[in-house]
Amino acid sequence: MSFRVLAACPQTAARVGVLTTAHGPLHTPAFMPVGTQATVKGLAPDELRALGAECLLANTYHLALRPGEELVRQLGGLHRFMGWDGPLLTDSGGFQVWSLAPLRELTADGVAFRSHLDGTPQVFTPERVVAIQEALGADIIMPLDVCLEYPAEERAAAAAVETTYQWLHRSLAAHRTMTQQLFGIVQGATYPELRRQAARALAALDLPGYAIGGLSVGEPKAAMAAALAATVAELPADRPRYLMGVGAPDDLLVAIGYGVDLFDCTLPTRMGRAGSLLTRRGRLHLRNARFREEPGPAVPDCGCAVCTRYPAAVLHWLFQEGHALAGRLASYHNLYFLCQLLRDARAAIAAGRFAAFREAFLRAWAPADAAARREQHARWRAARGTVARDA
Amino acid sequence: MSFRVLAACPQTAARVGVLTTAHGPLHTPAFMPVGTQATVKGLAPDELRALGAECLLANTYHLALRPGEELVRQLGGLHRFMGWDGPLLTDSGGFQVWSLAPLRELTADGVAFRSHLDGTPQVFTPERVVAIQEALGADIIMPLDVCLEYPAEERAAAAAVETTYQWLHRSLAAHRTMTQQLFGIVQGATYPELRRQAARALAALDLPGYAIGGLSVGEPKAAMAAALAATVAELPADRPRYLMGVGAPDDLLVAIGYGVDLFDCTLPTRMGRAGSLLTRRGRLHLRNARFREEPGPAVPDCGCAVCTRYPAAVLHWLFQEGHALAGRLASYHNLYFLCQLLRDARAAIAAGRFAAFREAFLRAWAPADAAARREQHARWRAARGTVARDA
Numbered sequence: 001m002s003f004r005v006l007a008a009c010p011q012t013a014a015r016v017g018v019l020t021t022a023h024g025p026l027h028t029p030a031f032m033p034v035g036t037q038a039t040v041k042g043l044a045p046d047e048l049r050a051l052g053a054e055c056l057l058a059n060t061y062h063l064a065l066r067p068g069e070e071l072v073r074q075l076g077g078l079h080r081f082m083g084w085d086g087p088l089l090t091d092s093g094g095f096q097v098w099s100l101a102p103l104r105e106l107t108a109d110g111v112a113f114r115s116h117l118d119g120t121p122q123v124f125t126p127e128r129v130v131a132i133q134e135a136l137g138a139d140i141i142m143p144l145d146v147c148l149e150y151p152a153e154e155r156a157a158a159a160a161v162e163t164t165y166q167w168l169h170r171s172l173a174a175h176r177t178m179t180q181q182l183f184g185i186v187q188g189a190t191y192p193e194l195r196r197q198a199a200r201a202l203a204a205l206d207l208p209g210y211a212i213g214g215l216s217v218g219e220p221k222a223a224m225a226a227a228l229a230a231t232v233a234e235l236p237a238d239r240p241r242y243l244m245g246v247g248a249p250d251d252l253l254v255a256i257g258y259g260v261d262l263f264d265c266t267l268p269t270r271m272g273r274a275g276s277l278l279t280r281r282g283r284l285h286l287r288n289a290r291f292r293e294e295p296g297p298a299v300p301d302c303g304c305a306v307c308t309r310y311p312a313a314v315l316h317w318l319f320q321e322g323h324a325l326a327g328r329l330a331s332y333h334n335l336y337f338l339c340q341l342l343r344d345a346r347a348a349i350a351a352g353r354f355a356a357f358r359e360a361f362l363r364a365w366a367p368a369d370a371a372a373r374r375e376q377h378a379r380w381r382a383a384r385g386t387v388a389r390d391a
Numbered sequence: 392m393s394f395r396v397l398a399a400c401p402q403t404a405a406r407v408g409v410l411t412t413a414h415g416p417l418h419t420p421a422f423m424p425v426g427t428q429a430t431v432k433g434l435a436p437d438e439l440r441a442l443g444a445e446c447l448l449a450n451t452y453h454l455a456l457r458p459g460e461e462l463v464r465q466l467g468g469l470h471r472f473m474g475w476d477g478p479l480l481t482d483s484g485g486f487q488v489w490s491l492a493p494l495r496e497l498t499a500d501g502v503a504f505r506s507h508l509d510g511t512p513q514v515f516t517p518e519r520v521v522a523i524q525e526a527l528g529a530d531i532i533m534p535l536d537v538c539l540e541y542p543a544e545e546r547a548a549a550a551a552v553e554t555t556y557q558w559l560h561r562s563l564a565a566h567r568t569m570t571q572q573l574f575g576i577v578q579g580a581t582y583p584e585l586r587r588q589a590a591r592a593l594a595a596l597d598l599p600g601y602a603i604g605g606l607s608v609g610e611p612k613a614a615m616a617a618a619l620a621a622t623v624a625e626l627p628a629d630r631p632r633y634l635m636g637v638g639a640p641d642d643l644l645v646a647i648g649y650g651v652d653l654f655d656c657t658l659p660t661r662m663g664r665a666g667s668l669l670t671r672r673g674r675l676h677l678r679n680a681r682f683r684e685e686p687g688p689a690v691p692d693c694g695c696a697v698c699t700r701y702p703a704a705v706l707h708w709l710f711q712e713g714h715a716l717a718g719r720l721a722s723y724h725n726l727y728f729l730c731q732l733l734r735d736a737r738a739a740i741a742a743g744r745f746a747a748f749r750e751a752f753l754r755a756w757a758p759a760d761a762a763a764r765r766e767q768h769a770r771w772r773a774a775r776g777t778v779a780r781d782a
Contacts, residue, residue: 038705042715045700067683067708075686075702083700292458295466309436309474311466314429317458324433324715 003209003240011355013232013259016346019209019240021087021139022179023079026055028240028261029345031252031338032089033269037062038072038082041269042328043335045083051304051332052339056084057264060132060142061093061100065115065122069135077137089264090133092142092185093124095213095245099147106163110144126170134177142211143171145185150218157189160214161198168202181208183242189214190223192230199234209240212260216246220370225254232259249278249341250365253358256345268338272331275319278338282366286330291316304336394600394631402746404623404650407737410600410631412478412530413570414470416445419631419652420736422643422729423448423480424660428457429473432660433719434726436474442695442723443730447475448655451523451533452484452491456506456513460526468528480655481524483533483576484515486604486636490538497554501535517561525568533602534562536576541609548580551605552589559593572599574633580605581614583621590625600631603651607637611761616645623650640669640732641756644749647736659729663722666710669729673757677721682707695727 007016017028033040033048036059040048048056058078063069072081078088097104097113101122104113110125126144133141144167146160164187175182184202188194202210212231215224228243235241240261246252247265255263268278275286279299286298294312302308306315306329318326341361348357398407408419424431424439427450431439439447449469454460463472469479488495488504492513495504501516517535524532535558537551555578566573575593579585593601603622606615619634626632631652637643638656646654659669666677670690677689685703693699697706697720709717732752739748 037712037714039709039714039716042719044716044720046696066712067704071684071704074684075704080702081705083705293462293465305437311471313458313462313466314472314474318430321428321457323428323430324719325430325435328433328715328719329435 003238005238007350009257009349009354010352012257012358014256014345014349014354015259015261016349017240017261019087019261021055021181023085023087023139024054026087026262027346029252029256029342029349030054030262031247031335031342032057032262032264033335034059034264034266035082036266037066038078040331040335041273042324042331043269047332048084048335049086051336052343053335055087055089055140055262056082057089057091058082058136058138059093059096060090060129060136061096061124063090063136064093064124064132065117069132073135073137079137087140088138089140090136090138090142091244092129092133092144094129094142094145094185095147097124097147098149106146110167111146126167127174130171130174130182134175134180137180139180140209141175141180141182142185143168143182145187145213147187147214147217148189150190152189154189154191154194157187157191157194160189161187161194165198165201168205172205183207183209183211185211185213185244186231186235187214188227188231190219190227192226195227195230196234199231203234203236206236207239209242209262210235211242211244213244215243216248216251216265221251221254224251225258228255228258228260235259247338248367249338250362250367252338252341253345253361256342256349257354257358268334269331272329272334273327275326275330276334277330278334280361280364283368286312286315286319286326288316299333299337302333302337303340304333306330306333306336394629396629398741400648400740400745401743403648403749405647405736405740405745406650406652407740408631408652410478410652412446412572414476414478414530417478417653418445418737420643420647420733420740421445421653422638422726422733423653423655424726425450425655425657426473427657428453429463429469431722431726432664433715433722434660438723439475439726440477442727443734444477444726446478446480446530446653447473448480448482449473449527449529450484450487451481451520451527452487452515454481454527455484455523456508460523464526464528470528478531479529480531481527481529481533482635483520483524483535485520485533485536485576486538488515488538489540497537501558502537517558518565521562521565521573525566525571528571530571531600532566532571532573533576534559534573536578536604538578538605538608539580541581543580545580545582545585548578548582548585551580552578552585556589556592559596563596574598574600574602576602576604576635577622577626578605579618579622581610581618583617586618586621587625590622594625594627597627598630600633601626602633602635604635606634607639607642607656612642612645615642616649619646619649619651626650638729639758640729641753641758643729643732644736644752647733647740648745648749659725660722663720663725664718666717666721667725668721669725671752671755674759677703677706677710677717679707690724690728693724693728694731695724697721697724697727 101113129144145164242262247267297307298312410417492504520535536555633653638658688698689703
């Protein structure tokens with residue numbers, strides 16, 4: 001795998017690059033759709049390709065529990081299992097263990113927890129998480145890390161950084177495959193100095209790429225930006241930077257401005273299933289009665305296969321009637337929207353006008369307000385059956 | 392609209408033809424996927440096109456109740472509403488009123504019933520059903536008819552034939568559009584002599600096409616074949632014949648042998664959502680444990696986009712996990728299977744070897760046994776919330 005920076009923004013830290021993997025190139029900045037259980041909910045691989053996705057993400061935690069990494073390996077690996085021959089990334093399961101599994105506990109070896117599916121006891125060690133991902137066979141893999149809820153105390157955040165660093169060493173020692181690239185993960189919660197230390201320590205290890213974890217977990221946007229700036233400043237310029245779990249359009253453009261190259265998030269598909277569409281002016285709710293008789297497209301300036309084909313009234317009606325096609329079409333639009341936003345961002349960076357592009361976008365964009373975001377976050381956590389904030 | 396017979400089988404009554412509509416040609420014998428509520432459940436128009444469907448069907452009864460034909464008309468008609476620019480057919484709602492709606496009652500004018508959705512009182516007259524379908528705008532439309540449960544007494548069947556005939560005259564008088572072709576519907580339950588009389592009376596009206604209703608409602612296969620033979624013998628050879636609601640592969644080939652040109656049924660999509668696949672040897676159940684670790688395709692001799700792409704184990708797993716993609720992929724396979732079967736049948740007819748083709752298919756095919764079929768039929772009726780057999 002190699003990463004090449006092709007163009008850099010003169011006013012911000014944004015850059016355009018290309019990451020070459022064993023399954024082809026990935027043009028950055030890039031958004032990676034999430035297939036938690038090896039399937040991007042409701043969408044088939046050819047649609048993901050058509051809407052512009054180049055790399056997909058799958059969840060180690062979920063696949064290890066069901067159907068199990070050995071079955072995926074026997075069946076020819078994750079690419080064959082997902083019907084996707086392009087680049088793939090698997091996370092480490094760290095975030096899911098900390099946010100999803102009940103009764104989790106840090107041990108000398110790793111983390112013990114119970115499956116959120118059936119309560120069976122499980123253990124993830126750094127070595128086991130690498131072995132799971134080697135059996136799955138994604139092109140980019142992640143080491144087990146310690147994730148904290150927001151807000152986290154500084155002492156707890158420092159301990160998480162230290163453990164994550166030790167686990168990274170064990171992960172590197174356990175990693176055997178040549179074609180899979182193991183990234184490091186920078187933790188440090190919202191403490192810029194901790195972030196700087198963690199990033200500096202990882203940078204010294206000369207890793208093929210660097211992930212930034214523990215953000216977008218409920219902290220204010222300013223705190224996320226400060227943590228991001230502190231982290232990226234210490235990372236080597238010639239390696240890709242991956243901001244985990246971030247997918248709101250405004251967050252993407254801000255992070256790109258700090259020099260981030262890769263993103264993933266379930267936001268576009270989760271929103272889609274709930275009947276919300278991303279637009280340049282914010283979110284739009286297809287169940288809204290104003291769409292009942294609307295013959296035009298739901299998002300008039302969108303060139304996606306859904307907006308150009310379906311009257312808004314039909315999408316409204318598919319949601320009202322509860323058809324499976326509804327969530328699929330809305331998810332398609334949302335993923336197209338983010339991939340198109342990043343295509344536009346790449347063009348703007350290459351043309352030296354990214355700062356103006358970001359400015360224009362943020363001016364038109366109406367973010368969900370802070371209270372709405374907190375409420376939504378709480379609902380999602382509740383829906384995932386997690387034992388929030390007791391960690 | 393015109394219908395041309397292009398080739399006829401020397402040993403059977405099977406023929407190959409082409410039906411030209413305002414939205415393009417339809418090659419017969421043809422299977423038409425059913426989009427009850429203007430959407431073939433889980434599948435998008437481009438997939439239906441890709442799997443070989445040329446004409447789709449939508450239900451007048453369902454669309455009149457929700458969202459209402461006027462909204463569909465305002466939005467540009469059913470083609471725009473469904474995102475489908477090929478031929479479309481709407482049924483008359485007769486079958487649904489008789490099988491789905493509670494408290495239905497024959498009146499002097501038509502049929503009064505309550506919506507199965509919210510209990511509101513509704514009236515369908517022949518004139519209103521034509522007006523609904525003219526607002527929807529399908530290429531082929533159907534007159535309101537009287538449908539009976541199986542078994543039906545001969546006197547009741549004769550009365551239904553008589554009423555259906557009178558309603559056809561009222562439908563023809565009400566029909567205004569030039570581009571929409573109104574077929575006639577032959578009823579007569581399982582009484583061959585009634586079928587012959589009904590077909591003869593309709594043939595004299597020189598209609599653009601003829602539908603055969605009231606079959607595949609639980610009667611033995613031999614009774615269906617006898618009714619079919621009696622009906623088709625009286626219909627003009629130069630008009631298309633449409634057997635309503637029939638979709639089992641063996642039934643299709645038998646009916647084609649009697650000279651039937653068009654079919655529709657929800658069977659392939661309903662089976663698909665339940666996890667069953669059509670194969671040349673009968674039905675296959677994807678939830679069966681034998682597929683858990685199967686790396687090969689679910690149906691090895693199938694060339695569809697699902698069988699060529701997904702290991703059977705992945706389809707099994709998608710059903711076990713309850714993913715929306717599961718029913719969609721299985722529905723795709725089943726519709727492909729029927730469209731491919733009819734493509735093969737057309738080639739066999741054109742080559743003069745249809746009888747051998749049908750024989751070979753029926754020898755390999757293991758039909759659901761009669762008890763299984765009856766049980767399945769009862770389950771479907773129960774699932775549809777209908778007041779079975781009290782008509």
